[in-house]
Amino acid sequence: AQSVTQLDSQVPVFEEAPVELRCNYSSSVSVYLFWYVQYPNQGLQLLLKYLSGSTLVKGINGFEAEFNKSQTSFHLRKPSVHISDTAEYFCAALVGGYQKVTFGTGTKLQVIP
Template sequence: AQSVTQLDSQVPVFEEAPVELRCNYSSSVSVYLFWYVQYPNQGLQLLLKYLSGSTLVESINGFEAEFNKSQTSFHLRKPSVHISDTAEYFCAVRSTNAGKSTFGDGTTLTVKP
């Protein structure tokens, strides 16, 4: 079984400031790791994923996440946020041999002008 803990339920930040959304997981088996984003009034979209190889993965809109196996973490970062990044962000894990994913409770990122 797996579990995911997103340590911050709400993260308010000013535009152009850096941000980190924290995610810790637990699992007894190998996992894939994901960040999904849900913009207001929209469905969930995959933001980025870690499958194997380089522990640093990036999205097309400037977010990055680093897989840290020893700390069982997959924190999401962006060096400079925009108003349009305001959304709810979900961290998820999935066993490498099973189809269903386990999600965290989500972090609401609010970017203020």
């Protein structure tokens, strides 16, 4: 079975500070990985995705994530956050042979002015 674990349910961070949101997945086969962002009362928006190739993936809004196969992780990072980054972030995985994506439980990022 495929599973996605987001270790932190909430992450407070001061404005202009760096942030890392953690994500681990369970799979020993090929996997596609995603990060989504959800602003209050809106649908989810794709931030970035890893399909293959370079392990460092750049997305929208200055976010990036690094695929680490040995640690089965796909952590999301931003070097300097803004108030507008306050949202909930979901990590997701699609494992070879599965018909649908599995989502993590989400991490709420709170940017403090």
